[in-house]
Amino acid sequence: MNARSRTGSWVVGARRTVVELSRRRRAWSGAVREALVARTSHARDVLAPITRTVTPAGWAVAVLAAVLLVAAPLLNWGELLVGGVFLALVEAIAVLFVVGRQPVAARLDLTRERVIVGERANGFLTVSNPTTRRSRPMVVEFPVGAGRAAFELPALEPGGEHEELFAIPTAQRAVLDVGPVTAVRTDPLALLRRERHLSRVDTLYIHPKTLRVEGSAAGLVRDLEGQTVPKVSDNDVAFHALRGYVPGDDRRHIHWKSSAKTGTLMVRQFEETRRSHLLTMISSRLEDYASDEEFELAISVAGSLGTQALADGQQMSAVSSLASLPARSAQQFLDGLSGLTYDWQARRLVEVARRLQGDEQAASVVVLCVGSEVTVTELRRARQHLPVDTRVIAARCVIGQEPSLRWLGDLAVATIGRLEELGVAVRRVAA
Incomplete structure (x- = not known):
C-alpha cells in the first residue's frame, strides 16, 4: 500500500470516527434530556406562570436590579440605588404591555396531513377578530416540530380576517406537531412575553419513501387462504x-x-x-448502522414490504428494537415508521428475536432490516431464536453497495444499496 492509499484510509477512518462520535453524542444528549424533563416536571408545572412570562432578558434585568438595590446601602453608593430603582421601574413598565386580553381567534388548516419525504406540505393560517372593537397589531406564532413560524399581523377591524400561506419543509422523515397558534404580547425591550393559545395542535406525518414491490406476495409469503x-x-x-x-x-x-x-x-x-403473516424487524440501535442514510434505507425497505403485504390482504406485524409498531393498515404502519428514531435503550438483534411475543412468533416470513454494522454472526444467532419453520430474510442496507444475495443455511442475506434495488432482491430470494 502506497503513502497516498494509507493517507486516504486514515482520512476515511477519521471522518467515520467523527461521525460516529457525533451520532453517539446526539443519542446520549437525548437520553439525558428525557431524564431531566421527567425529574423536573412537577417543579416546572408550579413555576410555569412565571417562567413562561419572563424572558431571559427579563430575568437578567430583575436579578441585576435586586443586586443593585442590595449593594447600594451596603456600599453606601447612591448611584447603585438609582440604577436599581431604574431597572425595577423598567420591569414594572414592561408588565403594562403584557396585561389584557388578545381579542382574536385563529384557525390552522393543513392541506394534507400525510406527505412523503420531499413532497410539498402547505397550510393556511386564518386570524379573525370576532369582537366589536379594533384589535392591535400583534405577532402570531406556532411551532412546527422543533422550529417555529412567526407572522406579524396588522390591526384587524371588528369582524375582519387575515390569512397567511405557509410551507413546511419535508426533507426528512418525521412526525411534526404543527401548532397551537399563539398570540404573543411583549414589551419593546422583550423583558416579558405573554402567550395565549388560539387553536389546537395538528399533526403532520412525513412518511418514508416506499415503492411497490411486484411479486413480493407470491415470493415471500405463503398463500392467504392457508397452505x-x-x-x-x-x-x-x-x-x-x-x-x-x-x-x-x-x-x-x-x-x-x-x-x-x-x-x-x-x-x-x-x-x-397457516395464514400469510409477514413480520418486519427494524433495528433502531445506533450501533447497527454506519450512517443515518442506512437507517433511512432500512425503514424504507420495511415500509415497502409491509405496505405491499397489507395491500395484498395479508397479515402483517412490525417491531423495532424496543417496541411493536402499529400495522393494522398501511397508513397506520407508515405513521409509525415516520416517528421511528434511534433509541438509546435499543437491544441487540439477538435479544429482539429472543423476546418476540406469541403472535409475532407465528409469522410465516420474517424480514430483518438492519445496517452494515450487523455481522453475519449476529444474523445467524438471531435466526436460531426464530421458529424453524419460519422463512427468515435479512435485508442488510449498505449505501452504494451492489445488490447481492447470500444463503447461510436457511437464512437469506440480501444486500441492498438503494431502495430501487429492493425488487431485484425480492425476486432473487423468491427464485
Missing part, C-alpha cells in the same frame, strides 16, 4: 391421517366409523395450516 406445511397437528382443518386414541385427546376428533371397524378408538390427525 399446509409438513407439521402434524391435533387440531386444524387439513385432514392427514388416523392414529390410536391417547388419554387426553379431544373426543370430538374421534373417528367413530374407523373405531367401530378396528375395535379400538381412532383419532383424526391434521396437517397444520
